[in-house]
Amino acid sequence: MSEHETSGAGAFKAMIMAAGLGTRLHPLTGRTAKPMVPILNRPVMEHMLRLLHRHGVREVVANLHYHPERVREYFGDGSGFGVDLRYNVERELLGTAGGVGAFRSYLGEETFVVVSGDGLTDIDLTAFVAAHRASGGVVTMAVKRVVDPSLYGVVVHDDDGRIMGFQEKPAPGEALSDLCNCGIYAFEPAIFDDVPEGAVVDWAKDVFPVLLARGTPMFAWPLETYWNDVGNIEQYRLSNFDALLGRVRLEVPGREIRPGVWVGEGTEVAADARLKPPVLLGAGCLVESGAELVGPLIVGDGCVIERGAVLEGVINWDGVRAGRGARLVGSILGRHVVVHHEAVVHEGAVLGDRSDVAAGASVPVGARWGPLSEVGGEARESG
Numbered sequence: 001m002s003e004h005e006t007s008g009a010g011a012f013k014a015m016i017m018a019a020g021l022g023t024r025l026h027p028l029t030g031r032t033a034k035p036m037v038p039i040l041n042r043p044v045m046e047h048m049l050r051l052l053h054r055h056g057v058r059e060v061v062a063n064l065h066y067h068p069e070r071v072r073e074y075f076g077d078g079s080g081f082g083v084d085l086r087y088n089v090e091r092e093l094l095g096t097a098g099g100v101g102a103f104r105s106y107l108g109e110e111t112f113v114v115v116s117g118d119g120l121t122d123i124d125l126t127a128f129v130a131a132h133r134a135s136g137g138v139v140t141m142a143v144k145r146v147v148d149p150s151l152y153g154v155v156v157h158d159d160d161g162r163i164m165g166f167q168e169k170p171a172p173g174e175a176l177s178d179l180c181n182c183g184i185y186a187f188e189p190a191i192f193d194d195v196p197e198g199a200v201v202d203w204a205k206d207v208f209p210v211l212l213a214r215g216t217p218m219f220a221w222p223l224e225t226y227w228n229d230v231g232n233i234e235q236y237r238l239s240n241f242d243a244l245l246g247r248v249r250l251e252v253p254g255r256e257i258r259p260g261v262w263v264g265e266g267t268e269v270a271a272d273a274r275l276k277p278p279v280l281l282g283a284g285c286l287v288e289s290g291a292e293l294v295g296p297l298i299v300g301d302g303c304v305i306e307r308g309a310v311l312e313g314v315i316n317w318d319g320v321r322a323g324r325g326a327r328l329v330g331s332i333l334g335r336h337v338v339v340h341h342e343a344v345v346h347e348g349a350v351l352g353d354r355s356d357v358a359a360g361a362s363v364p365v366g367a368r369w370g371p372l373s374e375v376g377g378e379a380r381e382s383g
Helices: 044-054 068-075 095-101 125-135 189-194 203-214 233-244
Strands: 013-018 059-064 084-089 112-116 119-121 139-145 153-157 163-168 179-187 218-222 227-229 255-258 261-263 274-276 279-281 292-294 297-299 310-312 327-329
Touching: 013 044, 013 095, 044 059, 044 068, 044 112, 044 119, 059 068, 068 084, 095 203, 112 125, 119 179, 119 233, 125 139, 125 179, 125 218, 139 153, 153 218, 163 203, 163 218, 179 227, 189 203, 203 218, 227 233, 233 297, 292 297, 297 310
Parallel strands: 013 059, 013 112, 059 084, 139 218, 261 279, 274 292, 279 297, 292 310, 310 327
Antiparallel strands: 112 179, 119 227, 139 179, 153 163, 153 179, 255 261
């Protein structure tokens, strides 16, 4: 049994924060809840559920808000993932702490963990909770050293790991620390004493400053393994390719037909198609003669890459069709996007679900098109 698995000794309950709107991931989240955006062709929340399961967690709750029905349809009661999964749909967002507070009767009996439904990590949760229990604190938060602290909430602690202060997205050059809050917490039930029932409450703005002023013990736990906030388009791209390159411990779906090339069930690849790893092709895909796929590259289920098409460094969600002689470079395409023959989608372009790129069209570098867009021969970025 590896350090990333547990028999369930010292098991704990967990909550997944899954109510975010994902506005910085638009247009990918135009029709998709943020926890459902795929990493390696699986929802990012699924990777978190699998991580929890590996560490002996069998009882999980999640708060939902945006497209909650799609999350519930996919995960159901959690039995398919080895857990008992329950939900609370927030008609109005309750805040990061208020969302947890809604589950106080379920979570409030022993140590529990709160994790982000849109974070990608292979944190050793067993070691994290053990350190929390040993500290005697009410709160332990995972922290990660980052290059640019101005993008995150910064944590300041003493030599014993006790938290002494916070900064929320400090201006460049003014950060007191390069440790960011990863949004992964271990709590004792006493935390609910400072979370008013039914109120809109935020950890960083409302709860942690009160605990700090009162002298309530809170501790930081340095995370030495992988963590990334899948919060914007660039971080989403990076997370996918980090996972494909093995920089975070995730299970790559499909069968590895040769080093660095994975294909799902029922996928057909023409004998003369050229695949330069790392490449992940989902289930039920078709790669026609003369197509060229240059990794790192991820293609979802049911995609078609027609004769002579070239895909380089792209992420295509399920059902994307790249027409004959089309060229896609460094782009991200939502579900069921069609790129007709000889069209070009340039670096950094992002197209929402069911968009249609006309034959011969050129989608400019960095363009953003919402779901159901029709991109003609003189494509310009949608408003």
